[in-house]
Amino acid sequence: MDKVKRLVAERSVVIFSKSSCCLSYAVNILFGELGVNPLVYEIDQDPDYREIEKALMRLGCNAPVPAVFIGGKLVGSTNEIMSHHLSGDLTKMLVQSHALNKY
Template sequence: MDMVTRLASQKPVVIFSKSSCCMCHTVKCLFTDLGVYASVHELDHHPKGRDMERALISLVGRNPSVPVIFIGGKLVGLTDKVMSLHLNGDLITLLRDAGAIWL
């Protein structure tokens, strides 16, 4: 858990992902399209990926556990939460407040 929280606080936007996950790809594309440079940690390519995945499952309370998004060091959640924030206009505000975009 310590590694996850440390990594999540190092950049304005942090995504824990798996390279083969289509929803992870969708979320990464969304942030790229918004002009956000997210720090992406591919759990299936990380030596401590399984440990981090267990920590993420305990944080979000469900499996599959990816993608998990942190903005400004705070847990935002999974794809459904990010998309809801985007659709209702709150995602841009969160990103701006975290210093991830300057719109």
């Protein structure tokens, strides 16, 4: 849990991902197209990835990856990110967290 909290505190946008997960890939591409440079942490590259998965689930993630944090807060996984994107709220969150300079 400490590793997850430390990583989330380091950057405005953190995406916990797995290198083999197509949904993680799609979310990473979306943020790149929006002009955001998130910290993408590939949990399957970490020897403690099972502990990271458990920590993410305890924090409220429905699925361990992708898990997106913006401004230190869990926003959610693919469904939540896409819903926020389609409503325009994702851009607002990114601007508020200083991950994106718009408006």
